[in-house]
Amino acid sequence: xxxxxxxxxxxxxxxxxxxxxxxxxxxxxxxxxxxxxxxxxxxxxxxxxxxxxxxxxxxxxxxxxxxxxxxxxxxxxxxxxxxxxxxxxxxxxxxxxxxxxxxxxxxxxxxxxxxxxxxxxxxxxxxxxxxxxxxxxxxxxxxxxxxxxxxxxxxxxxxxxxxxxxxxxxxxxxxxxxxxxxxxxxxxxxxxxxxxxxxxxxxxxxxxxxxxxxxxxxxxxxxxxxxxxxxxxxxxxxxxxxxxxxxxxxxxxxxxxxxxxxxxxxxxxxxxxxxxxxxxxxxxxxxxxxxxxxxxxxxxxxxxxxxxxxxxxxxxxxxxxxxxxxxxxxxxxxxxxxxxxxxxxxxxxxxxxxxxxxxxxxxxxxxxxxxxxxxxxxxxxxxxxxxxxxxxxxxxxxxxxxxxxxxxxxxxxxxxxxxxxxxxxxxxxxxxxxxxxxxxxxxxxxxxxxxxxxxxxxx
Ligand code: UDX
Numbered sequence: 018x019x020x021x022x023x024x025x026x027x028x029x030x031x032x033x034x035x036x037x038x039x040x041x042x043x044x045x046x047x048x049x050x051x052x053x054x055x056x057x058x059x060x061x062x063x064x065x066x067x068x069x070x071x072x073x074x075x076x077x078x079x080x081x082x083x084x085x086x087x088x089x090x091x092x093x094x095x096x097x098x099x100x101x102x103x104x105x106x107x108x109x110x111x112x113x114x115x116x117x118x119x120x121x122x123x124x125x126x127x128x129x130x131x132x133x134x135x136x137x138x139x140x141x142x143x144x145x146x147x148x149x150x151x152x153x154x155x156x157x158x159x160x161x162x163x164x165x166x167x168x169x170x171x172x173x174x175x176x177x178x179x180x181x182x183x184x185x186x187x188x189x190x191x192x193x194x195x196x197x198x199x200x201x202x203x204x205x206x207x208x209x210x211x212x213x214x215x216x217x218x219x220x221x222x223x224x225x226x227x228x229x230x231x232x233x234x235x236x237x238x239x240x241x242x243x244x245x246x247x248x249x250x251x252x253x254x255x256x257x258x259x260x261x262x263x264x265x266x267x268x269x270x271x272x273x274x275x276x277x278x279x280x281x282x283x284x285x286x287x288x289x290x291x292x293x294x295x296x297x298x299x300x301x302x303x304x305x306x307x308x309x310x311x312x313x314x315x316x317x318x319x320x321x322x323x324x325x326x327x328x329x330x331x332x333x334x335x336x337x338x339x340x341x342x343x344x345x346x347x348x349x350x351x352x353x354x355x356x357x358x359x360x361x362x363x364x365x366x367x368x369x370x371x372x373x374x375x376x377x378x379x380x381x382x383x384x385x386x387x388x389x390x391x392x393x394x395x396x397x398x399x400x401x402x403x404x405x406x407x408x409x410x411x412x413x414x415x416x417x418x419x420x421x422x423x424x425x426x427x428x429x430x431x432x433x434x435x436x437x438x439x440x441x442x443x444x445x446x447x448x449x450x451x452x453x454x455x456x457x458x459x460x461x462x463x464x465x466x467x468x469x470x471x472x473x474x475x476x
Contacts, residue, residue: 018042018198021088021095021130023117025052025081027063027172027291028135028165029098034068035176037075038210039201044088045081048116056081064356064383067173067212074210089124094198096163097121097146098135107298108306109139118146122153131186131194133163137236137296139303143185143229161186161195162229164236169290170354177202177209178216183225185232192226199224237303240296241314246281247288248320254284254462255327264462265444284462286366286416286442287324289351291359294318325365328414328440329373331459335438336411340374343435345406348417349381349388356384358391362442363416367395378406382421404430411436418443431455 018041022033025047037043047053052062059076061068072079082088089095099117104110114136121132132150134143147160162185167175182203184195201207203222209215225235254264264284272279288294297314304311329339336342351361358364361384367377377398381388385399400406403422407413407430415422427450431437437456439446444460451458 018093019091020044020198021046021085021092021121023047023088023095023097023121024099024113024136025049025056025062026098026100027065027169028167029096030056030061030063031065031068031167031172031176032096032098032135032165033079034071034075035173036198037079038071038177039207041078041198043075043079044092045079046083046085046088047081048083050083053081053083064354065172066170066354067210070212071173071210085120085124089121089130090126091128092130093128094194095121095130095132096135097132098165101136101138101295103295103298107302109137109295109299111138111142114138114142114146115149118149119153122150125150125154125158129158131159131161131191133161133184133191133195134233135163135165137164137240137292137299138162138233139299140230140233140237143233159186159188159191159194160229161191162232163195164232164239166236166239169357170352173210174213177207177213178205178219179222181223181225183227183232183235185227185229185235187229196224196226237296237300240292241300241311241317243281244288244293244297244321245313245317247283247293248317250282250284251287251324251462252320257284257462265460267462284444285324286328286362286461287321289360289362291357293321294360325362325369328366328442329369331440332370332375332412332414333373335457335459336436338374339370341376342374342411343376343378343409344370345378345380345400345410345413347380347403347406347413347415347422348419349379350384350417350419353417353419354383356381356387358384358387361417364388364392364395366414366416367398378408378410380406381417382419404433407433410434412438412440414440414442415446416442418445422446427451427456428454 020041021044022029023046025045033043033045059072097117099113101109143160143162150158164183182199184192186192257264268282271277272282297318300314301311346363349363370377378400379398380400380403431454439456439458441460448458
C-alpha cells in the first residue's frame with residue numbers, strides 16, 4: 018500500500034519506519050525542512066533505540082518530503098501523527114491537526130484514501146476532520162481514529178509488538194482498509210527486525226474495532242489509568258515510609274492479583290514525559306467542557322505533582338536546610354533510553370532546589386546536550402561525568418534509572434561527598450552495597466529503620 022504519514026515526530030517516524038519494514042511504500046511528510054533533510058540522510062532527530070539502524074534497511078520504501086503533493090496522491094491510507102501540545106486551558110491545541118488536514122485535503126484524489134488520526138485528539142475531532150475535508154473537497158472521505166500506545170525508549174518494540182490495535186471508524190470499509198494495513202502486525206507474520214525479537218507467546222494481536230469517538234476516548238482513558246496506577250502506588254509509598262513498610266513488596270503483593278496486574282506499580286518520583294501530564298490535563302478539560310468532573314484523574318495529578326516536592330521535603334529533613342547545600346541529580350531525561358526532557362522531574366526538582374538556595378549539579382548520559390540547548394538557565398549545573406555530581410555534595414538523588422548509574426564505582430564515591438546521602442528516587446540501587454560503601458541510603462516508599470516512627474503497640 019502507499020501510505021502517507023504526516024508528522025515525523027516520535028509517533029509518525031516510528032510508525033513510518035515500521036510500516037516500511039512491513040513492506041508498505043511510505044511517505045513521511047513534515048513541515049520542518051531540516052528534519053526532513055536529516056531523515057533523508059538517515060539521521061533521526063530523536064534518540065530512540067534501534068531507529069538509526071533500521072532506517073537504512075527500509076530506505077528503499079521510505080521517503081521523506083515536505084511536499085504534500087508527493088505524499089498524498091495515490092495513497093490508500095493517510096496517517097495524521099502531528100503533535101497536539103497542551104493549549105492554554107489544558108485542552109490540546111489542535112492547530113497542527115487543522116493545518117495537516119487542510120494541507121492534505123488539497124491533494125486528495127479519486128483513490129479515496131482513509132484518513133486516520135494517530136495523534137491524541139479530543140473526542141469529536143475525527144468527526145470535525147471529516148466535516149472539514151468534505152467542506153474543502155465537496156465530497157465525503159472516510160476518517161478513522163487509530164491511537165497508538167507506544168512508549169518512548171521502546172517505541173519500535175511497541176510498534177512491532179503492540180498489545181492491541183484500536184481502529185475507530187464509522188464505516189466498515191475504513192476498518193477493513195486499516196486492518197489490511199496492519200495485517201502483518203495483527204497476524205505477527207513478519208520476520209522480527211534484527212535486535213527486536215518477538216516477545217515469547219505473541220502469536221496474534223487483538224483488534225479493537227469501534228466507533229470514532231470511543232477510539233478517541235480509549236487513548237485518554239488508557240493513559241489516565243496508567244497514570245493513576247503510578248500515583249496510587251506513590252501514595253501507598255508515602256504511607257509505607259511512615260509506618261515502616263516496603264512499598265515495593267506491597268506492589269508485588271497486590272500486583273500478582275491478575276485483576277490489578279504488576280505493571281506501573283513502581284514507586285518513585287512519579288511520572289513525567291510528554292503524555293501523562295498532557296493527556297490527564299486534557300481529560301480534565303474535556304470533562305469540564307462536557308459537565309463531568311474527573312475526580313480520580315484530578316487526584317492522580319495532585320499526587321504526582323507532590324512526588325517532586327517530597328524529594329525537596331526529604332532533603333530538607335535530612336540536611337536541616339537546603340540553603341548553601343550542594344545536591345547532585347543523576348538523570349535529567351524523564352525516563353531512561355530517551356533524551357526527551359518534557360515534564361522531566363529532574364528539571365522541576367533542580368529549579369525548586371535553586372529556589373531554596375541550594376547548588377545543583379546535573380548529569381545525564383544522553384540528554385545533556387539537549388538539556389544545554391533547551392534549558393540554558395541551568396548551564397552552571399551541568400556536569401559531563403556522573404562522578405562529578407558527587408564531588409563535595411551534600412546529597413545525590415537518583416532521578417532517572419539509567420542502567421549506567423548502577424555501574425558507577427560506588428565504593429569510591431562516598432568519601433568524595435561532604436555528606437554521603439543518596440536518595441534513590443527509583444529504588445534501583447543496591448541498598449546493602451551502598452550502605453557498606455559508607456552511604457546513608459534512602460529508597461522511596463521503603464522501610465528504613467531510622468526514618469520510620471518508633472513502633473506503637475497495636476490497639
Ligand atoms: C506513556 C504510555 O506508556 C504510552 O502507552 C503512551 O502512548 C504514551 O505515554 P511514555 O511516557 O513514553 O509512555 O513512558 P512510560 O514508560 O509509560 O513512563 C511514563 C512515566 O511514568 C515515566 O516518567 C516513568 O518513570 C513513570 N513510571 C512508570 C513510574 O513512575 N512508575 C511506574 O511503575 C511506571
